[in-house]
Amino acid sequence: xxxxxxxxxxxxxxxxxxxxxxxxxxxxxxxxxxxxxxxxxxxxxxxxxxxxxxxxxxxxxxxxxxxxxxxxxxxxxxxxxxxxxxxxxxxxxxxxxxxxxxxxxxxxxxxxxxxxxxxxxxxxxxxxxxxxxxxxxxxxxxxxxxxxxxxxxxxxxxxxxxxxxxxxxxxxxxxxxxxxxxxxxxxxxxxxxxxxxxxxxxxxxxxxxxxxxxxxxxxxxxxxxxxxxxxxxx
Numbered sequence: 669x670x671x672x673x674x675x676x677x678x679x680x681x682x683x684x685x686x687x688x689x690x691x692x693x694x695x696x697x698x699x700x701x702x703x704x705x706x707x708x709x710x711x712x713x714x715x716x717x718x719x720x721x722x723x724x725x726x727x728x729x730x731x732x733x734x735x736x737x738x739x740x741x742x743x744x745x746x747x748x749x750x751x752x753x754x755x756x757x758x759x760x761x762x763x764x765x766x767x768x769x770x771x772x773x774x775x776x777x778x779x780x781x782x783x784x785x786x787x788x789x790x791x792x793x794x795x796x797x798x799x800x801x802x803x804x805x806x807x808x809x810x811x812x813x814x815x816x817x818x819x820x821x822x823x824x825x826x827x828x829x830x831x832x833x834x835x836x837x838x839x840x841x842x843x844x845x846x847x848x849x850x851x852x853x854x855x856x857x858x859x860x861x862x863x864x865x866x867x868x869x870x871x872x873x874x875x876x877x878x879x880x881x882x883x884x885x886x887x888x889x890x891x892x893x894x895x896x897x898x899x900x901x902x
Contacts, residue, residue, distance in 0.1 A: 673863040676873040680813055680880050687884035688818045695891045695898070699827050702834030706773065708898040709835065713770045714783035715894040718793050719815070720766040720844070721780060723750050725793070726815075729800040730807040736865065739804055746812075757847045765844035772831075772841025788893025792886050799879065805866040809876045813862070814883035824849035 689696050695712065698704040704712065719726075727750055731743040745755065753760040770780045785793075799810035828842035828849075867873050 671870050671873045673867075673873070676863060676867070676876060679877050680817075683877070683880050683884060684814075684817045687888055689823055693888070693891050693895075695895045698898075700823075700830065702830045704898065705902065706835065707901045710770075710773050710775055710779075711898050711901055712894060713773055713775055714780060715786060715789050715897060717766060717770070717780050717783055718785050718789045719796075721763050722793060723762065725797050726800050726811050729797060730804070730811060733801050733807060734804045736804065739865065753847070757843065760843070762844070762847070765847060768841050769831075769837075769844045772837040773835070786890075786893040786897050788890045792890040795883065795886050799883065805862070805872060805875060806879050808862050808866075809879035810883040813876070814880040815887065817880075818884065818887075819848065822849060 698708075699712075724747075727743065727747050731740060731747050734740045734743055749755040749757070750762045753762060753765070757765060767777050767780060770777070796810060796815065800807040824845040828839075828845040831837045831842045831845070832839065863873065863876070867876055
C-alpha cells in the first residue's frame, strides 16, 4: 500500500520527538537547569556556533539549489531573516544575536569566529552543507524538518530565562534563543507543502524520512562531541 503524506509526516514527527532538543541529552539538560559552569557554557557557545554563525552555508545553499521559483521565494524569506533579522528579530541579524550571546558569557567575537570545533561538529557542518546543496527535497528535509524541527513548545524561551537567572545574562544576550523559538518553528512548519510539491512517490517520502533520521542522528552525535569538550573543563 502506498504511503500517504500524513503517514510520512507522522513518521517525521516521531523522529523529531525521538531527537528533540530537551532534557534527555546532558548538554540540553544542563542548559535547561543552569547546571553547566560558566567555562563550560563558553565552550558550548564556541562549539554550537558552527550552526548559527555558518548559516549562509546552509540556508544559502538551499536557496541557490532550489529549482522552483515559488519555493525560492519562500526560502529567500528565511535567508533574509537570518541575514537581517527584519522579520522576527527587530532588524538584528541572527549571527549578530549569537555574537551577543557569546559576549554575554565573556567571549569575544574572535573567540567565536576562530573556535576549535570538535570533530563531531565539523562532520555535522559538512553533512548539512552537502544536504542543502542536493536539491529541495533533501535540503529542506535536513535543515528545516530535521535541524530546525526539533525546537518545540517554548523550549528556547525557557533556556533564555535560565541564562538570565542563572548566569546573569541581559535580555539582549539571550535574544538569540527567544527569537529562534519563533523562527525555527516557522521554518520547520512546511512539511505538508514539501511533500505535495516534491515528494509524490513512495521513494520520495522514504527519502524524506531517511534524511530526517540521518540528520538528527548526526546532530545527536555532534552534541555528544560538544559534551565531551564541556566535561573536560572544570
